[in-house]
Amino acid sequence: MKRKGMGLVGLFLFMAIPLVMAGNIPKDTLVMAMNTEIFKTFDPGVCFEVEPSAFVKNIYANLVTLDIKDGAFTPVGDLAEKWEQSADGKLWTFYLKKGVKFANGDPVKASDVEYSYKRAVKLNKSPAWLFTDTLGLTEDSIKAVNDTTVTITTNGAPANVVLSVLAANIGGVLNEKEVKAHETNGDMGLAWLTDHSAGAGPYVLKEWKRKTQIALTVNKNYYGDTPAIKTILLRDMPEASDRYLSLKKGDVDVAYQITVEEAAGLRDNKDESVQLFTTPGQTLEYVAMNASWGPFKDARVRQAVKYAIDYDAIINKVREGFAIKNQQFLAIGYFGYKESNPFTRDVAKAKKLLADAGYPNGFEVEIVTNESEIRRAEAVVVQSNLADIGIKSNIIIMQAAQMYDKYRNQGLQMIVAGWGIDYPDADALAKPFADYTVKQLAWRNAWLDDKAASMASAAGKEINEKKRAQIYYDLVKYWQDNGPFAMMYQPIEFWGIGNDIKGFDKAFDGYNVHCDFTLISK
Incomplete structure (x- = not known):
């Protein structure tokens, strides 16, 4: 739905929220535009979508949060001033500040952490698996020892995994x-927390008018430095052209x-009033092959595909340069990441690999992708690249729901897709x-490789960080040599921002794993 009356941002019943006119935004107010259709709830125990998660992070405080240090995600204290880990890696003790x-003035106690x-x-909603599966938590795993001490008993997951998960939205303390006081029929506040907040973060959810506007105001009881931006208004604007x-x-x-x-226009043509901000995205884009289907059973054929692809063309033409070549499964800034990009387009090598595998004349295959304009364009490049080595590919466009239903049942031959990262650790x-x-x-592409599975599992349990990093280093090389994935790139996310906005680079660096509105000013 297109919005009309661009000059009026919003008039609220809450007098703390100012009337903002076009071109006259107060210095302590930040107005943002987005298609807000994806917003479903502000409950930290339920919210699992990318954009809403960034806002939830600024409403709730966690035991720990993630900062960016030397280009890497680093756990730092939030509500916790310090913590200890037992020798076996299972028992964690957190000491609260x-x-x-x-926000309402009540003291934050360890019992609040236990309850949350x-x-x-x-509740066992979408993000619950981070606690139950990744950390092995049950309701009996969390105990408030006293008002300022809480213990958490995990399954022994590595320290970076534990702290990264506790820094996620699900770790927000209520x-x-x-x-x-706002429970309805024993729902643990689920309905009320959809559009209200009860946190200790720097901002409070003041109002949410669906398909119109979301308003955050500063938490006057926030323990940290008072943010320069006192009011954040997020306008619903479904059309990209209207936002721009x-x-x-x-x-x-x-x-x-x-x-x-x-974005390319802002990058290439300097504008006195508007600037472009970019940061590595927390997703990966790939081409995958079903390792149980025909020619793809042979690792040499899978290698041939990896050498056939013109990665630079996809990055520079399809993505207009807004991507980073990253041919491994580890994202930039994550534990264990070391740059490793062994594949460049080499038609002669790809043809030899096909011939050695018994396919000197190539074969025919289906490439499936969804209706995304970028994915369709990527599929066209891959199709052309495969034709150069004798592989005839037919592109099939499916609705995402249909595509992923078949994909989850190992029903595709090739796919062009992406993967969103749930928490910032190699695991x-x-x-x-x-x-x-x-x-x-790996399952969806029928790559049932016990060695790779064993290495991934072992690394996910290793608490010695040096040994753990080495396992991932070895696994990346084995995966690149044998796996069914041709990793195309890690996207670069971008925003258009006014030239008077300061600190946005620090606030949104590592979005949405890291997003701190308190660092923004004008």
């Missing part, structure tokens, strides 16, 4: 007293989800891409 309050984490496990035009006119400070062409990528026993990507 004293004097921290929730038990609630998340009991005000137990406030939530219980509003940015250029000064009606909004930040435009989410602008097109690749619009969140090694398991789906290399361990078929978790029934994710």
Whole structure:
């Protein structure tokens, strides 16, 4: 739905929220534009979508949060001033900062942490598996020892995994007293928390008018430094062209989800009023082959495909340069990441690999992708590249739901797709891409490789960080040599922002694993 009346941002019943006119946004107010259709809830125990998660991160405080240090995601204390890990890696003890309050003035206690984490496990919503499967938590795993000490008993997952998961939205600490006061028929506050907040983060959810606007206001009881931005207004603007035009006119400070062409225009043509911000995205784009289908049973054929692909053309033409060549399953900034890009387009080598595997004249295959414009364009490049080595490919466009239904049942020959990362650790990528026993990507492509699965599983349990890093290094090489994936790139995310916006680079670096509105000013 296109929005009309671009000059009026919103008039709220809450007098704390200012009236904002076009081109006259107050210095302490940040106005952003986005298609907000994806917003379903602000409950930290339920929210699992990318854009909403960034807002939830700024409403709730966790025991720990993630900062960016030397280009890597690094756990730092939030509500916890320090923590200890037992020798066997299973028992964690967190000591809370004293004097921290929730937005309504109630003190933050260890019992609130216990309640929040038990609630998340009991609700068993979309993000619950991070607690139950990744960390092995049950309702009995979390105990408040006293008002400032809480213990968590895990399955022995490595320290970076534990701390990364606790820094995710599901680790947001709720005000137990406030939530219980708004329970309905024993729902643990589920309905109320959809559009209300009960946290100790820097902002409070003031109002959510569906398909119109979301408003955050500063938490006056926040324990940290007072943010320069006191009010954040997120306008619902479904059309990218409207968001871009509003940015250029000064009606909004930040435009989410602008097109690749619009981003390239901001990058290549300097504008005195608008600038472009970019950061590595927390997703990976790949081509995958079903290792149980015909020619793809042979690793040499899979290698031939990897050498046939013109990665530079996809990055520079399809993505207009907004991507980073990354041919492994580890994302930039994650534990164990070391640059490793062994594949370049080599038609002669690809043809020899096909001939050695018994396919000197190639073969015919189906490439499936969804209706995304970028994915369709990527599939066309891959189709052309495969034709150069004698492989005739037919592109089939499916609706995403249909495609993933077939994919999950090992029903595709080739696919062009992407993978969103659930938490910033190598474990969140090694398991789906290399361990078929978790029934994710390796399984969907019928790559039932016990060596890869064993390595991924072992690394996910190793608490010695040096040994763990070495396992991932070895697994990446084995996966590149034998796996059914041709990793095309790691996307670069981008936003259009007003030239008077400061600190956006630090605030959105590592989005959405890291997103801190308190670092923004004008």
